Amino acid sequence: MAKIIHLTQTTPNLSVDELLAGFHPSYRFGEVSFNTYRPDPNQPSQAEAVSKLSNFAQTVGKNNGGGLFSKLFGKKTTAKNGMYLDGGFGVGKTHLLASLWHASPGPKAFGTFVEYTNLVGALSFRRTVEVLSEYKLVCIDEFELDDPGDTVLMSRLMRELSDAGVKLAATSNTLPGALGEGRFAAVDFQREIKTLSEQFDVHRVDGVDFRHRGLPDAPQPLDDSAIEDFATERYPEATLAVDDFAELVAHLHKVHPSRYRQLLAETDALVLHNVDTITDQSIALRFVVLADRLYDKDVPIVASGKPFSELFTAEMMAGGYQKKYYRAVSRLTALAREGQVGEPAL
Structure with missing residues (x-):
């Protein structure tokens, strides 16, 4: 028999160790490797990416010029x-980044990107630097800058981690020198953006942009009076989080x-009553984070209200955050199709 819980009645309190324990590849990339990545033979940059990341x-975990002491007293090195x-989207960058993580020694x-900025918000900048400086590798997926504050924050964080000898790896669909373009006056922050770009050797991964074929069709919302029965029948042995959409949105504002x-x-599985349009941008961006975590965990959704x-x-x-919103809509729609139509969310 399905177990019913309510997210609105859950307020997790996590220690630093518990927070950091969540910094690992999601369920979808929990067991990938360089061997499971299938390079397109028509796109040689994909095989080159495997070789570069393997190396x-x-x-x-090896000191090849990293660390402040080496920078001050060691030999000069051009290695980054x-x-x-x-x-672009859908060329396997996250698969490759997760493969690097699995292939590397820890701690890692x-x-x-959003999870790291949220970590700084939860721990403070200095505490985040102290903790991550003990790591051998820090991987940042979906690296994107949406406002000047994040630009300064992440440039400082990457610089200090690099100075501590931490290896860095990132993915994005924007070249480092172009981060922030189209979202704010990037020209005013060229120094910070240049600092970021100098931390990395850049490799372009070419390929077919599979996820730019348009958003999938959203399934028709179910009758509100029927969604709980529908969900318990479809997922009879599952733990179902059943919440009113407006109440969940309000609760997210209280949870970091x-x-x-x-x-x-x-x-x-998530059962949402009366989904509605979000009009407040700060709340919308929080829901984007929730959508990413739902997608990471592959949580099917059954919902009423608006698609x-x-x-x-x-x-x-x-607007300026359109990539975030499109990603969230795409992922939530896929999860709703999984929950209501039985179509696996890819």
Whole structure:
């Protein structure tokens, strides 16, 4: 028989160690390796990326010029402490980054750009530097800058980690020198952006942009009175998180985004009553983080109200954070199709 819980009644309190324990590849990339990556023979840059990252993995945990002492008194080196994979959506960058993480010795961290900025918010900048400086490798997936504060924050964090000898690896669909373009006056922050780009050797991963074929069709929302019966029948042995959408949105405002992974720890499927359009951008960005954690955990969704294609306003979908919102809509729609139609979320 399905177990019913409510996210709105869950407020996770995590220690530093518990927070950091979540910095690993998601369920979807929990067992990938360089051997399971299938390079497109028509795109030689993909096989080159495997070779470069395999070699880079061999340097993790070894001092090859990193660290402040070496910088001051050691021999000069042109080797960089970071690898940066640039390329479009759907070419396997996250697969490659997760493969690097699995192939490297620990301690090590793997998280999205947003998860690292949230970690700083939860621990403070100085404490985050202290903790991550003890790591051998820090992997940053979906590296993207959306505002000047994040630009300064991440440039400082990467610089200090690099000075401590930590290896860095990142993925993005934006070259380091172009980070922030289209979202704020990037020209005013060229010094910080240049600092970021200098941390990495950049490798372009070419390929077919599979996920730019448009958003999948959102399934028709179910009748509100029927969604709980529908979910318990479809998932009879699961733990179902059943919540009113407006109440969940209000609750997210009280829970730090760094704790959203733990918020969903017991959830096998999500049942949402009365989904509606979010009009407040700060709340919308929190829901984007929740969508990423739901997708990471592959949590199917059963919902009533508006379809997820109407989750954000037209202004949001056309604004500076549009990539985040499109990703969230795409992922939530895929999870809703999985929950209501039985189509696996890819």
